Amino acid sequence: MVNKSFSVLQSVVIAVLLMGCGASGEQKTEENKKQVASVETFVLQKDRFNTALNLPGELISYQQVDLYARETSFVKKVLVDVGTEVREGQMLASLEAPELTSRLAGAESRWKSQEALYTASKSNYERLLETSKTPGTISQNDLDQALARMNSDHAQLESAKALHREISDARNYLEIRAPFGGVISSRNVNPGAYVGPSGKGSEFPLFTLQEQKRLRLVVSVPEAFTSFFKEGDEVDFKVKARSEEIFKASIKRHAGALDTRLRSERVEMDVVNADKKLLPGMIAEVNIPMKGNDSTFVVPKTAVVNSAEGVFVIRVANHKADWVYVRPGRSSDGNAEIFGPLAVGDKLVKMANEEIRNGSEIH
Numbered sequence: 001m002v003n004k005s006f007s008v009l010q011s012v013v014i015a016v017l018l019m020g021c022g023a024s025g026e027q028k029t030e031e032n033k034k035q036v037a038s039v040e041t042f043v044l045q046k047d048r049f050n051t052a053l054n055l056p057g058e059l060i061s062y063q064q065v066d067l068y069a070r071e072t073s074f075v076k077k078v079l080v081d082v083g084t085e086v087r088e089g090q091m092l093a094s095l096e097a098p099e100l101t102s103r104l105a106g107a108e109s110r111w112k113s114q115e116a117l118y119t120a121s122k123s124n125y126e127r128l129l130e131t132s133k134t135p136g137t138i139s140q141n142d143l144d145q146a147l148a149r150m151n152s153d154h155a156q157l158e159s160a161k162a163l164h165r166e167i168s169d170a171r172n173y174l175e176i177r178a179p180f181g182g183v184i185s186s187r188n189v190n191p192g193a194y195v196g197p198s199g200k201g202s203e204f205p206l207f208t209l210q211e212q213k214r215l216r217l218v219v220s221v222p223e224a225f226t227s228f229f230k231e232g233d234e235v236d237f238k239v240k241a242r243s244e245e246i247f248k249a250s251i252k253r254h255a256g257a258l259d260t261r262l263r264s265e266r267v268e269m270d271v272v273n274a275d276k277k278l279l280p281g282m283i284a285e286v287n288i289p290m291k292g293n294d295s296t297f298v299v300p301k302t303a304v305v306n307s308a309e310g311v312f313v314i315r316v317a318n319h320k321a322d323w324v325y326v327r328p329g330r331s332s333d334g335n336a337e338i339f340g341p342l343a344v345g346d347k348l349v350k351m352a353n354e355e356i357r358n359g360s361e362i363h
Helices: 002-037 098-131 140-172 223-228
Strands: 041-043 051-067 073-078 091-096 175-177 182-187 207-222 234-239 242-258 264-272 283-290 296-300 305-307 310-317 320-325 327-332 335-339 347-349
Touching: 098 140, 207 223, 207 283, 223 264, 223 283
Parallel strands: none
Antiparallel strands: 041 347, 051 207, 051 283, 073 091, 091 175, 182 207, 207 264, 234 242, 234 283, 242 264, 296 335, 305 310, 310 320, 310 347, 327 335
């Protein structure tokens, strides 16, 4: 009888547990139905998606040149210093080379000597030519030799003139002049210094000249964003030295090729810097607007699910959830750009998640 009572009690306990599990399962199902029933949807539309890209950039001078001495010489005078603003053609320094003066004097002497020889041979040929007009006075051979001598002396005279011009032009290099207007940003010589071409007396340039009233803003644009940049577009940028000010620049030049190491394209913008607030070498924070070329599907970020199974949105069709896999694009201000097999007018779940299973019923 005891065993029989224990068996009856055990059966009652199991029945109670099963009833509890059934009630719990029914409760969870009801909760799931309530969660599914409360989802919010929106109608899919196309829009032109405009965003901005923030990239670091570098300001460099519009033109920059290192000036070296053309001839081996000594510095006679230095007329400018670091920070001096110069104009095009202004003399920056004068050099002296005594041996160059001696070479010029020798070239001039040789020129005069060859000129005298040519004058004599020319006169001789002209006399012989005039005399030869009387038959039997001058042989043709003597006349030909006189002509050849005159031509040879003329060639020697032209050679002497060319040598004189060469040395005379070399003397002009003893005056260092600015090739364009700008600011002297570096000076490496003093009077009396021995200078010459790079590697032959001058380890460093005499001066570094930079044009600073116009600057170049250089940005490396990643490959994925190169199609959004057009010549003439205006961008904003800031620099740390003047963090409260916003400067403007316009896109002027594209490299037209990608850097093989960075997989990016060099884009240059012109910056007007008449007040010289900006300096070459500054790092800029560039804000570049990216205007969409075509209208695309734009949805709230919450409507896009990024899961291990892929990136998808949930479309509601005939009261059932339909996972539609998409390719994400740009995102900004809580919205995202998507590409996929969708159509204008589709109903999408606004707060999508993986708990809304594909094919599940949505009321």
